[in-house]
Amino acid sequence: MTNSTPVLMQWGLLQFQVWPLNYHELDHYSKTDWARKEIAGAAVYREWTGEGDEELHLRGKVFPLKLGGLEELEVMETMRRQGIAALMMRGGQGEGRSLGWYVCERLVRNHTFIDVEGFGKQISFEGLFARVPIPSAYDEFPVLWSLLAPN
Secondary structure, eight states, X not given: OOOOSXXXXXXXXXXXXXXXXXXXXXEEEEEEEEEEEOOTTSOOEEEEEEEEEEXXXXXXXXXXXXXXXXXXXXXXXXXHHTTOOEEEEEOOTTOOEEEXXXXXXXXXXXXXXXXXXXXEEEEEEEEEEEEEOOOOHHHHHHHHHHHHXXX
């Protein structure tokens, strides 16, 4: 049986879909770094020093009581806390596009319409993802193994 809900974005095994975990806004920031060199009597010279930071800001809403999504936010938080780098893929429909490896640097959750357990019936979130170099298997394997086989 195939999943009829399209995948908007995927970070590692965590899928952003229309539901339960979605995003409705995406900001993609990238920059180039330049060293500024001032030369007396001449225009300011700039020397390219390479790629700068590349960040993705995802904003979305989940509705835990109606559609779920709280567990997926908890997975994202766990990956953030453990500093897990994962491959970010954009789109689905059988043809995802690799955006590179990213870590979640910040995850903000805004709970509204609080239920009796203290959770929001609607949770808005913003995740800040920063691009990182491809991790070595030596560094990543113990982290991934700890997720699969906890104490």
